Amino acid sequence: MPSVVVAGIEKRFGDTVAVDDVTLEIAQGEFLTLLGPSGCGKSTLLRIIAGLEPQTSGSVSIDGRVVDHLRPKQRDIAMVFQSYALYPHMTVSQNMALPLVMRQLTLAQRLPLIGRFLPGSRGARAAIEARVREVAAALEIDHLLGRKPGQLSGGQRQRVAVGRAMVRHPRVFLMDEPLSNLDAKLRVQMRAEIKELHRRLGITFLYVTHDQAEAMTMSDRVAVMMEGELLQVAPPKTIYAAPADMRVATFIGSPRINLLGGVVRGDGAVEVPTAVLDVAAGLSAGSTVTVGLRPESLALVEVNGRDTFRGTVRAVEHLGADLFVHAEVEGAAEPVILRADPAAHDGLAYGDAVCFAPRPGAALLFDGEGRRTGLDVPAPCGPSPALGLRLDDAAFRAAGPMTVPRPVDQWR
Amino acid sequence: MSGHHSLSPFAALGRHATLLGTALFMLMPFIWMVSLSIKSPGEAFQARFALWPETFYGVENFAKALTSVPLARFMANGVFVAFAVLALQILVAAPCAYALAKLRFPGRDALFALVLIGLLIPQEVLGLPLFILFHLMGLLDTYAALILPFSVSPFAIFLFRQFFKSVPDDLIHAARLDGLSELAIVWRIMVPAAMPAIIAFAILSVISRWNNLFWPMIAVSSEELMPPSLGIVFFRDEEAGNDYGPLMAAATLVVAPLVIAFLAAQKRFIEGVTLSGLK
Numbered sequence: 001m002p003s004v005v006v007a008g009i010e011k012r013f014g015d016t017v018a019v020d021d022v023t024l025e026i027a028q029g030e031f032l033t034l035l036g037p038s039g040c041g042k043s044t045l046l047r048i049i050a051g052l053e054p055q056t057s058g059s060v061s062i063d064g065r066v067v068d069h070l071r072p073k074q075r076d077i078a079m080v081f082q083s084y085a086l087y088p089h090m091t092v093s094q095n096m097a098l099p100l101v102m103r104q105l106t107l108a109q110r111l112p113l114i115g116r117f118l119p120g121s122r123g124a125r126a127a128i129e130a131r132v133r134e135v136a137a138a139l140e141i142d143h144l145l146g147r148k149p150g151q152l153s154g155g156q157r158q159r160v161a162v163g164r165a166m167v168r169h170p171r172v173f174l175m176d177e178p179l180s181n182l183d184a185k186l187r188v189q190m191r192a193e194i195k196e197l198h199r200r201l202g203i204t205f206l207y208v209t210h211d212q213a214e215a216m217t218m219s220d221r222v223a224v225m226m227e228g229e230l231l232q233v234a235p236p237k238t239i240y241a242a243p244a245d246m247r248v249a250t251f252i253g254s255p256r257i258n259l260l261g262g263v264v265r266g267d268g269a270v271e272v273p274t275a276v277l278d279v280a281a282g283l284s285a286g287s288t289v290t291v292g293l294r295p296e297s298l299a300l301v302e303v304n305g306r307d308t309f310r311g312t313v314r315a316v317e318h319l320g321a322d323l324f325v326h327a328e329v330e331g332a333a334e335p336v337i338l339r340a341d342p343a344a345h346d347g348l349a350y351g352d353a354v355c356f357a358p359r360p361g362a363a364l365l366f367d368g369e370g371r372r373t374g375l376d377v378p379a380p381c382g383p384s385p386a387l388g389l390r391l392d393d394a395a396f397r398a399a400g401p402m403t404v405p406r407p408v409d410q411w412r
Numbered sequence: 413m414s415g416h417h418s419l420s421p422f423a424a425l426g427r428h429a430t431l432l433g434t435a436l437f438m439l440m441p442f443i444w445m446v447s448l449s450i451k452s453p454g455e456a457f458q459a460r461f462a463l464w465p466e467t468f469y470g471v472e473n474f475a476k477a478l479t480s481v482p483l484a485r486f487m488a489n490g491v492f493v494a495f496a497v498l499a500l501q502i503l504v505a506a507p508c509a510y511a512l513a514k515l516r517f518p519g520r521d522a523l524f525a526l527v528l529i530g531l532l533i534p535q536e537v538l539g540l541p542l543f544i545l546f547h548l549m550g551l552l553d554t555y556a557a558l559i560l561p562f563s564v565s566p567f568a569i570f571l572f573r574q575f576f577k578s579v580p581d582d583l584i585h586a587a588r589l590d591g592l593s594e595l596a597i598v599w600r601i602m603v604p605a606a607m608p609a610i611i612a613f614a615i616l617s618v619i620s621r622w623n624n625l626f627w628p629m630i631a632v633s634s635e636e637l638m639p640p641s642l643g644i645v646f647f648r649d650e651e652a653g654n655d656y657g658p659l660m661a662a663a664t665l666v667v668a669p670l671v672i673a674f675l676a677a678q679k680r681f682i683e684g685v686t687l688s689g690l691k
C-alpha cells in the first residue's frame with residue numbers, strides 16, 4: 001500500500017493556478033523529493049497534503065485512507081518548515097515537547113500551574129521530557145534545550161525543527177526546503193544527516209527543494225515540478241539521463257544542457273547547425289526537433305566527420321578538475337558549452353577554432369512541444385507508469401531557456 | 413551624552429536648555445500640586461511664589477487626605493476596576509484580533525471596518541446610551557457598571573490584529589500540526605508572540621481607566637465604589653472646601669502609583685507608546 005497518494009490535486013488562488021492537476025504516489029518508506037524552481041507550487045502542494053490549505057479539487061490519501069476531511073492534527077503528519085517556524089517565546093525543550101503535550105496530556109493537565117498537580121500529570125510530563133531528551137541527544141542539541149530559538153544559529157534551529165517533528169512518530173515526514181537558509185558547507189553536512197535520519201526512522205519522507213544537488217543526492221525518486229505541473233517522477237539517474245521533458249532537461253544539470261534546433265532529414269538523421277547527427281529520430285522528414293546535448297557528452301575532436309560541430313571559442317572556464325569551453329557555433333542561438341580535460345586542452349584561448357562531436361547515443365531529442373522523442377525513448381515515466389508523468393499538451397507553454405542558479409556544490 | 417554627530421558645546425547647551433525649559437513648563441502644574449500639598453492653608457494663598465513652604469505642613473495635609481476620606485478604598489477600587497477591565501479587554505480582543513488577522517471567512521473585511529468605526533467613536537458620545545442601558549439592566553452603581561462598558565476595546569482589537577498579522581503563517585501552521593486548537597493558538601502562540609503589543613496596550617488601558625472621570629461620575633454614586641479620580645472630586649465637594657493642601661495631597665497620592673510605575677518601567681512604557689503610535 002502506498003504511503004501517500006495525491007490524486008488530481010489542483011489549487012487556485014483567484015486566477016493563478018498554483019498546483020495544476022498533480023497526481024503522485026509515494027511508496028511506504030520512500031524518500032521522494034519535490035524539485036522545482038521558486039514559486040512552482042511546491043510548498044502549496046505540501047500544505048495541501050498536510051491539511052493546512054484546502055485544495056480546489058482532487059484528493060489526498062494517507063496509508064490507504066482518504067484524509068481530505070481530516071484536520072492537520074488528525075492526519076498524523078510532521079512537517080519541517082522553510083522558515084523552521086519555531087515558537088519564539090518557548091525554549092528549545094518546550095518547542096520540542098509541545099506536539100506531545102498537546103496529544104498526551106488532557107486539557108486540565110495542560111493548565112498552567114494547576115495542571116502540574118493533577119493525577120497522572122507528573123508521570124506523563126516526565127515521559128515527555130525523557131522523549132525530548134532522547135531526540136535531542138540523537139540530534140546533538142541536548143546542550144541547547146534551555147535556550148530560546150532567537151539564541152540559536154541557523155543550523156541549530158534547523159535541528160530543533162527536525163527534532164520537534166521527530167518527537168512523535170508521524171506516518172509521513174514533510175520537509176519544506178529545510179536547508180535553504182544554511183551555508184553551503186553546512187548544507188552538504190545536513191544533507192547526509194537527513195538521509196541518515198530517513199534510513200534510521202524508515203518513515204516516508206517528502207522533501208521539497210529547489211536545489212538539484214539536494215534532490216539528486218538524497219532521493220529515491222525525484223518529482224520535478226514547474227509552474228504547478230508535475231513533469232516527471234523518476235529516480236535521479238533517470239531524471240538526468242532520460243528527462244521526459246525539455247524543461248526537466250534544462251532544469252537539471254549544471255552547466256545546463258545545450259539545446260540546438262534541428263530538422264529531420266530524409267535519411268532519418270537530424271541536421272543541426274554545422275553538423276548532422278545520426279540519431280534514430282523515427283520522425284518524418286522535415287519535422288523540426290530540438291537536440292539536447294549535455295556538456296560532458298561533447299568532446300573536442302581532431303577529425304572532421306559529419307557529426308562534428310565547428311565553433312569558435314568564446315570563453316574558457318577553468319574549474320580545476322574540469323574545463324568548460326563555450327563555443328560559438330554558426331546558426332546556434334547560444335554558445336555551446338562542452339566539458340574538456342584541463343590537462344589536454346589547457347592552451348585553448350578566445351577565438352580559437354574548435355571541432356567537437358557528441359558521444360554516440362548521448363543526444364536527447366525533443367519534439368516541437370518539448371517532449372522527449374526518438375526511437376530509444378521508453379515510456380515517459382519512472383517505475384509507476386500510471387502515476388509518473390502527466391503532460392497536458394495544451395498547457396505547455398514554451399518556457400524558453402530557464403536560467404538556473406548554479407549551486408555552489410556542483411552536481412553533474 | 414554624545415550622538416552620532418558631536419555637537420559644539422554651545423549647541424548642546426542650547427538643546428538641553430530648550431528641552432529642560434519645555435519639560436519644566438509641562439511639569440509646572442504637577443510641581444505646583446506637590447508644592448501645595450506640603451503648605452499650610454494660609455501660605456497656599458499667599459501672593460509670594462515659593463516652591464518650598466516656610467513651615468512644612470505636609471504631614472498634616474497628607475494625614476487629613478488619608479483619614480477624612482477613604483482614599484485607600486478609592487485606590488483599591490481603581491486598581492480592581494483597571495485590572496478587571498484590562499483582563500476582559502484582552503480576553504475579548506485577542507481571539508477577535510486573531511480571527512481578523514489570520515482566518516479567512518466571508519465578511520471579515522466588513523467586520524474589521526466596523527472595528528475601525530468603533531475606534532472613531534469617542535467614549536463621551538456613548539455616555540447617555542450606556543447610562544440608560546445600565547439603568548434598564550439595573551446595574552448602575554455597581555462594579556459591573558464601571559467595568560463592562562470598557563470590556564470590548566476596538567483599539568485593542570485593532571492593535572493586536574496589526575501585530576498578529578506580522579506573525580508568520582508558518583508558525584500557525586506548525587501549531588496546527590502540533591495539535592493546537594484555534595483557541596490554543598491564540599493563547600499559547602499569538603499572545604506570547606505579541607507580548608510587546610499586549611504590554612503597550614495594558615499600560616495605556618490602565619492609565620486611561622485610572623484617570624477616567626467622565627464615566628464613573630455617571631455610573632456610580634456610592635462612595636465605596638468610587639475610583640480615585642472621582643474620589644478626589646468628591647473629596648473637594650464634601651470635605652475640603654477651600655482647603656487645598658489636603659486636596660493636593662490626595663491628588664499627589666492618586667498620581668503617585670502611575671509615576672512610580674512609569675519610572676520603574678520607563679523603557680517598556682516608551683516602547684509601548686511608540687508601538688501603538690506606529691503600528
Ligand SMILES: Nc1ncnc2c1ncn2[C@@H]1O[C@H](COP(=O)(O)OP(=O)(O)OP(=O)(O)O)[C@@H](O)[C@H]1O
Pocket residue numbers: 013016017018036037038039040041042043044045082210
Ligand atoms: N496565499 C496565497 N495567495 C495567493 N497566491 C499564493 C498564495 N500562496 C502561494 N501563492 C502562489 O502560488 C504559487 C506557488 O507558491 P508556493 O509557495 O507553493 O511556491 P514554492 O514552489 O514553494 O516556492 P519557493 O521555492 O519560493 O518556496 C506562487 O505563484 C505564489 O505566488
Ligand SMILES: [Mg+2]
Pocket residue numbers: 042043044082176177
Ligand atoms: Mg516554498
